[in-house]
Amino acid sequence: MLDPKLIRNELDYVAAQLARRGFKLDVAAISTLEDQRKAIQVETQQLQNERNKSSKAIGQAKAKGEDVQPLLDAVANLGGKLKAGEERLEQIQNQLNEILLGIPNIPQADVPDGRDENSNVEVRRWGEPPRFDFTVKDHVDLGDGLGYLNFDTAVKITGSRFSVMSGPVARLHRALAQFMLDTHTREHGYTEVYVPYAVNSDSLLGTGQLPKFEADLFKLNTDPAYYLIPTAEVPVTNIVRDTIQNAEDLPLRFVCHTPCFRSEAGSYGKDTRGMIRQHQFDKVELVQIVKPQDSLDALEQLTGHAERILQLLELPYRTVTLCTGDMGFSAAKTYDLEVWLPGQNKYREISSCSNFGDFQARRLKARWRESETAKPQLVHTLNGSGLAVGRTLVAVMENYQQAGGAIAIPKVLQPYMGELTIIE
């Protein structure tokens, strides 16, 4: 959520910034509602003040044993007016709030303008796409040939967009997650956390998935409703919801391995083959809670932590800055990491690292205090995939494939595979 005061005082500026990412702010509606809000709030608070004073007077008169009937008569019709005012105020504040919750974050100044992914800017490349002296297979054919990756069985068990792995491929998948967790905890200073895979609506509101993107979520039939997490970002970032952190405890760095569940509504034609776009996939997520002045550096650092995994796995990738039109709802700036997939002969997203500024923190009421006596202020939140495990498995299979359809094991994973060097 943007700062309501900023919207109130700099409405045109906010509208211009949001226009950069293709969001049309309804300036007229907001300023009309804002005028109404102001008038009614002042009026209502005045009535409340009147009521409080009268009630106090009645109490005092009663204590002295005086006749309170005249005082009661005087406030007789105050109640109705007050109630009407409070109801109107609540109604208008709800309307304003609904609009506010639907407004995306303002892009950082250095984010390139653009409508869609075509305007994303490549900032660096690492590694060389491998050359093969045979016809390359994609991970579906490789998995099929080996017999360790199966989509038909998953369709029987559940439906489309799920997968079944077995044997060494299942182990490789597990090894990847272990390797990522170990690297981030041992080398990058993250604290491993284990969290619920189902969350309540407050948590989703806090990180920005609700109210706008309910269609992308799996909703459980509980009362109140729980939702399967679409990313560990939700439970992990919500660790600091409704808290005030001490300055010396920041930054907080969490790493978390969870399954992620996405209904992928509205992407029916996309990536229907293979493991690229699934309803269920594993991800190792990095989350940082930092002081506002540190968030720009933290994004560079966090992106580097995610890149490090690709480098250690020796997977070629490139880093792109998302343009204003391609960024997620809550992000102020996002780097995507795109790994080389020989099966598709192109780079595909494997990680997304974002700085959210105080956008999530305001929804989360996540704050910190400079010193004992200082006022609490909002933290900044960041997160990034470090990495998407399923897509990393795809990348390893396709980049490490051998002539006969076997798959070599990256060196850093061999300790996790009982020193196995090849899957065949």
Add this chain to the structure above:
RNA sequence: GGAGAGGUGCCUGAGUGGCCGAAGGGGCUUGACUCGAAAUCAAGUGUGGAGCUUGCUCCACCGAGGGUUCGAAUCCCUCCCUCUCCGCCA
């Protein structure tokens, strides 16, 4: 799932209709004392919001949401959470 007890500020703990944004104690901050520390003494110490003459005034918040009342932390209803016991269970 069944039975019972509870949810108050950073912590502890009082408050059962008005003088309560909330006693007392602890903690913390500042000052005094001290060579310094401890002890002692004094003062201060929640969050969010609104308005304007930016320093003041006002509003809201005692798990959440409703209700009763001129007035609710206090009474009523619903929900959530915690604890104890029983049942079931990885």
